[in-house]
Amino acid sequence: MVLALTSCSGGLSANTTNASNDTSSSTPAVIDNMQTFTPSSGTATATFKVASGSENEEAAEAIQYTVDASGVAVELHYMGSLDIMNLLESGGGDYDAVWPASSIWVSMGDVNLQGQITSLLSGGDRSSGSSD
Numbered sequence: 001m002v003l004a005l006t007s008c009s010g011g012l013s014a015n016t017t018n019a020s021n022d023t024s025s026s027t028p029a030v031i032d033n034m035q036t037f038t039p040s041s042g043t044a045t046a047t048f049k050v051a052s053g054s055e056n057e058e059a060a061e062a063i064q065y066t067v068d069a070s071g072v073a074v075e076l077h078y079m080g081s082l083d084i085m086n087l088l089e090s091g092g093g094d095y096d097a098v099w100p101a102s103s104i105w106v107s108m109g110d111v112n113l114q115g116q117i118t119s120l121l122s123g124g125d126r127s128s129g130s131s132d
Contacts, residue, residue, distance in 0.1 A: 027060035027061060027063075027064050028060075028064075030057065030078065033054075033077065033078040033079065034075060034076065034077050034078065035057070035060065035075070035076045035078070036073065036074075036075050036076075037060075037063050037064050037067040037073060037074040037075075037076075038067065038073045039067055039068050039070075039071050039072075039073065040068045041068075041071065043071070044067075044071060044072060044073035045071045045072055046072050046073070047072070047073040047074070047075060048072055048073070048074045048075070048096050048097065049074075049075045049077070049094065049095050049096050049097075050074065050075065050076050050077065050095060050096065050097045050098065050099050051077050051079055051083075051084050051087055051093070051095045051097070051098045051099070052076045052077065052078055052079070052084075052098075052099040052100075053078070053079070053080070053081055053084065053099065053100045053101040054078040054079075054080075055101045056076065056078075056099055056101075057076075057078070063076070076099075077095070081100050081101055081102065084098050084100045085100075
């Protein structure tokens with residue numbers, strides 16, 4: 001199972017600083033289309049690997065804040081939306097989540113979701129398999 005994240009572009013203004021007003025710490029550089037965020041403590045309890053659209057690079061400050069607070073490292077592997085869709089079609093690889101620019105790529109690439117939609121449109125079973 002792959003977690004799908006979606007967002008809209010909002011970004012931080014150039015005048016925004018973090019709560020401590022310490023702007024000396026920077027977010028990790030993107031190297032070979034990958035950005036690795038590690039906790040400021042230096043020790044991660046786990047690593048969360050995400051196939052991400054490059055548009056999400058602007059969320060780096062928020063991701064670093066979350067990584068520091070949680071102790072979980074995050075690897076963002078930047079790729080195109082079609083690559084993310086193809087990744088989903090092939091089962092998601094070894095990624096824990098996908099974060100494309102738009103949720104349409106999740107809908108188009110998630111073959112399990114496509115099967116459910118096709119079943120619903122053809123009058124198939126509308127139950128989710130759960131009695132909750």
